[in-house]
Amino acid sequence: MWIFRIDEPRLGAIRIREWRRRARHTVGMLALLLGGTTLGLLLLDQSNTPFAKKSFTALWDGLNLVTTLGNFSELDEHQKVFMLLAMFATLLIGGFALSRLTGMLSGDDVMIYRENRAMEYKLEHLSNHVVVVGFHSLGELVAKHLREAEEAVLVLVADQTQADRAADRGYMVVLGLPGVFDDVLRHARLDRARALVVTTPDSNNNLAITLIAHRINASLAIAVPGENALRKDLLESAGATTVLIADELVANALVGKLAARVGTMK
Incomplete structure (x- = not known):
């Protein structure tokens, strides 16, 4: 892609x-x-x-x-x-x-220029899609599940390695360094998106991304992980509609599995 x-x-x-x-x-x-x-x-x-x-x-x-x-x-x-x-x-x-x-149009910079022009057209006509921020292990897994559910997925990253890996997996990608990530979000067509899933490991970045995305589209469904109850409250105040605390999910799953196991042994 x-x-x-x-x-x-x-x-x-x-x-x-x-x-x-x-x-x-x-x-x-x-x-x-x-x-x-x-x-x-x-x-x-x-x-x-x-x-x-x-x-x-x-x-x-x-x-x-x-x-x-x-x-x-x-x-x-x-x-x-x-x-x-x-x-x-x-x-x-x-x-x-x-x-x-001869040779003037075969350089990497020219290829990037052409690729950007093609992507501008794709982004301009993109709608009803799900935006995934980050492509670490969590982001890749989320994008995979969304694609299996036949959702149109757009990946936003601030790292060239993640961008290349996401593109190799067949996703449309918007790449921008942290200093210009506001522009990355603006190019993601959040005004026409179905949802936003934030998966980066930096909680402060997640909070900032949630704030900006909510400002761009106040009705956008935003899902983001949180470390604790305080961080969950902050994210919800910033506009997140779904905040999941990983430790609680793991604890609940473990206890549920254990309870089911004990129940079958009685």
Whole structure:
């Protein structure tokens, strides 16, 4: 899948613009060559052929030269000499184009630029999805269960390694460093999301993310883990709709399993 990077390298966009400028320059040179070749052949044509037909023939030969098709009409000696010069000019322009254009669009920065443009379109049309913040073991497990439930999942991370792993698993990813994570949340289309699940191990980050997400969409369902009762109260005050304390869940599960085991032994 694709990764949208908030801190997109500027060099990719610069390379794209420069490639386009060089491509326009090359096309302009070919157009000048075509025009010059057509005019030269027309002036060198001393036959009694009607002017319209001579013009068409000259244009036909010029196009065959520029496009390298090679299907030329009959040429006299003067026209052949002229065409030799035009062919040499064509080779020069072709070599110029190869040297100036080849390889410019294959760099990592250009690939990231293209990937970001594609992801912008995907994010713009994304709706009714579930956003998972973090892709540690918990976040990966949550995303896996959501996908098995046929939910559209968007993963938000602040780490390149997590972003790559999530993308390799087939998830759409928005990547941004902690200093720009506000922008990450804004790009997650929380205004059209079904729910948000916060899974990062940093409780302070979880609280800040909950506050921002609730501010963006006050009706958004937000699930987040909490360490204790105090932290649960803080998260609920920040806008969390579901706060789970891991120790309580484990304790309840253990006691429940034990009670069931003891009950069967009586």
